[in-house]
Amino acid sequence: MSLAPAPTATRGEIVLQPNYFTSSIYVQALRDDINTLTHRYHEAYTNAQCAQPFQLFKSIWCSQGWHWLIFKVFDRRTRDRFLDTTLRLFLERMTTNESPFTQIVALFGLYTFFYSQPKGTSPPLYGVSNIPIPLDQYVSLRSFPETLTTPLLQPFQPSIVFILTKLLNDQVFFIVPRSDLGTLNPRDLPREIFVDESSVHAVGSTAPKKKGRPTKRDKAKKARKTLNELEEWLTQEPPTGSTTAMDEYQSFKQQLMANVDHSAIEKANGLVHERLKEARAVVTMGSGGDWGIERVERAISEMNTSTGSYGVLSLL
Known part of the structure; x- marks a missing residue:
């Protein structure tokens, strides 16, 4: 797998390959950024107690440069994977395993990022019209406003109801089978794990081998070792008096x-x-x-x- 930029097949422009956005390089970095966004917003909302929580979120969104993320890549094939992965990473923070405040920030982020897609541009810029969501998560998301009953979370109810109503009326969600069936593509994120070459050399020879098909590097290393052993064996002379x-x-x-x-x-x-x-x-x-x-x-x-x-x- 190559995560390096490569030329397109049409104009020879240098673009990021689609598997870059499903690799650990992008996935882990965006997860860390979402955590930072959640902490910043939680800190600002706790100190300010703003009457308009979504307006406060938009100010933090723009101050941290999130509004430029939608322009990260323009190639159609790569952009499709970029949008799909980014929306999915917001969606994964809206499960019942997360705290209600984290789910709120993730929903704000998903809504803002999805509706920030430029339309009517020249030349046209590719955009997605649906967000795949597992059935169990879709059911829990629809009942999410009913869980915001504490005094700290009640001010979020109008914004959450408006956002969910907007998403449902626009038929944004594309419902797929339950999440335990692994129906999203790719099944797990990240799909490609990037390993730095320096860390590979640092691993000792006693490290357990990974299961699966050997890499080209492993095959070449094994072939060289076998060839060297064969050459040593051929150059050895039998001991005196020994039978061949x-x-x-x-x-x-x-x-x-x-x-x-x-x-x-x-x-x-x-x-x-x-x-x-x-x-x-x-x-x-x-x-x-x-x-x-x-x-x-x-x-x-x-x-x-x-x-x-x-x-x-x-x-x-």
């Missing part, structure tokens, strides 16, 4: 042949010869080629004239 594998093989073979009946060896030679001729006739259909039959016939004739030959069994 071929010597052991010849010794065991002679012992075996000495205990086998000579008629059985002749029968095996004849069977091999006949099967080889049948195979040549079937495959080549008379198109030529000796298929090694000459070597077999020569070995059989040597067995008949020499006592130290075993015919086909003498061939390597």
Whole structure:
């Protein structure tokens, strides 16, 4: 996977690849920014006790530069992934596992970011018209205003009701099956994990290997290691007085042949010869080629004239 900018197929412009926005580089950074936005807004609202909570949110949104985020990328294919991932990261903070205040800020952010998409531009700028949302989260989101019953959260009810009404009337939400079925694409964020090369070298060789298909780097490293071991083995000289594998093989073979009946060896030679001729006739259909039959016939004739030959069994 490459997260580096690359040229487009049409005009040769340098653009970010779509998988950049599903990688840990963007996902983790945006999650941290959403946390910072939530803390800043909570701090400002607690100190000011503003009567218009959404107006206070917009001032913090603009002061931290969030209003420029919508112009981060312009390539259509990459922009589709950018918008989808950003809206999804706001949406993931609106689950029942989060505190009500975090859900409020996430809803404010999702609403502001979605309706900040420029329209009627020249040239036209790509935008999304729907936000995928799991069914269980959609149900809990519709009942979210009813949970704002504490004195601290009651001032948010009018803004939350207005935003949800606007989103529902515009049919923004695209409902998908429950979140436990993993219906969003990609299933989990981040999908690509970026690992710095310096951290890879810092990991010792005793680290457990990851499950799955080996990378090209792992395959190349294993191939070099195997080649070096083979070269070392070939350059080694056998110890003085030691027997090689071929010597052991010849010794065991002679012992075996000495205990086998000579008629059985002749029968095996004849069977091999006949099967080889049948195979040549079937495959080549008379198109030529000796298929090694000459070597077999020569070995059989040597067995008949020499006592130290075993015919086909003498061939390597």
